[in-house]
Structure formats: C-alpha cells, structure tokens
Amino acid sequence: MGHLRVNSTRATTARFVATHSILTLDARHPYAAKSLVDAQEMHRTVMSGFRGWVADGDPEARSQMGVLSTWSVDLKAAALVLVVQSRVPGDWSRIPRAALTGRPHVLTVDRTFKAGEVLGFRTVVNPTRSRPSGKPVSEKARGTRVAHTSPEHVKKWFLRRLQDEGEPVTAEDGVVRIGAWAEPDTLGIRMLPTVSSTDRHKALRIGRAEIRGDLVVTDPEALLSALAGGLGHARAYSCGLLLTR
Helix, strand or coil, X not given: CCCCCCCCCCCCEEEEEEEEEEEEEECCCHHHHHHHHCHHHHHHHHHHHHCCCCCCCCCXXXXXXXXXXXXXXXXXXXXXEEEEEECCXXXXXXXXXXXXXXXXXXEEEEEEEECCCEXXXXXXXXXXXXXXXXXXXXXXXXXXXXXCCCHHHHHHHHHCCCXXXXXXXXXXXXXXXXXXXXCHHHCEEEEEEEEEECCCCCCEEEEEEEEEEEEEECCHHHHHHHHHHCCCCCHHHCCCCEEEC
C-alpha cells in the first residue's frame, strides 16, 4: 500500500461496542472434552450463554445477537480458552462449575477506530473455495465448497478481503472487504486441525487456519462490519471472529 490518503467521502472514525466473554475450561472435564471433539457441541456451549434473548429455535438467533467465538487449547495446562463476542451479555451459569477453572470474565469493548491506525490482529477462519459442479454453465449449478489446505492458498484468500485506501467495500467478484490493509509478507498463517461433528442432524467437517499480523485501517465503517459480522463461512462454529489489540 502506498501513502495513506483519507477519502473525504468516508467517515475517518467509527465506534465499535460489543461484549466479550472469556472462559477458561478444564480440557479434561467431560463437558469441555465433548466440545473439543464435536463442533456441534462447541456451538451448543457457546449458545448456552444466550438463552431467552430470542425465541427458541429461531434460525437467525446467532446473527441477531451478534454471537461470534473462537477457542484455543493449551495442552500443557489442559486448558480450553473460549472467547465469545456478542451484542448482549452472556450468562454462563449453565456451564458446570467443575468444568471451569475460574469465573468467566465478561467485559464491554468500546473502541473508536481511526483511518490510518495500525492494529495487531488474530483470527481463525474457514477459508474456502468453490469447486465447479461439472454441470453446464447454463444450468447455473452451485459448486461444492471446499476448504483451502495450504498456508499459501489461505493467504491468497485473506488478501482478497483486504481493502487498500480508495477501494470499494465490495470487490468486482463480490468479495466483501474488511476496511483494512496488511503487508502480505508480514502475515503469519498456521493451519489448524479440522473440526467435525457426527451429529445426526448436521454432519460437519470444517477446515481452519489462524491468521495473525498487523492491519492498517483504511475504512473504519467497513472494519466495524467485519468485526461485528465476522469473516468467511462457519461463523456458527467458532470461525470468523476478528480480534484486534
């Protein structure tokens, strides 16, 4: 990216407000262990903190409450650390007390982002591409979504979502950009274990990758949309939460 220019047609600042819940669980406890081995159980663990805000069974409950999450495991300490972002406060009293190593830490994030500001970031994403269906173009058949499996392809996936100063939020190919830019060579990519579920209602297999680095804010309002809505697919299964510092 060249010298940062402020586009007068865009807001140069934007304010982000959300609730973050940080939970540390004993990875050896059956409750946590089930969430680790089954993506659907992890989804249930996350959503257990938000009962009553919307009607039971509402298919858009997660998006209405702005629930996004990410987790990591410290194998030496046998600790599962779960970070949950939401528009409404979480109630974690339904998680067995014995499964928690301490009280959940719930805080309000209230931050104003400015054009040109540099942010450290981390995100775990489900980077995918569409595999052609093989059917004639005239049939407009949707391709099969498959996960990228190499750091090089994950980086290309992420670079398509970066937004240089002056670029529109939506690219010509329909990809929605994130309101920030990064130097490609400084990005750290790590492939993570695939998560899956054998739930009889929804079998899942989700490829994941962690991306770290620094972002330069180019469009604060677009960045807020990315922070609030998440990146890519599988956002109901602990992918897509963009954490900044």
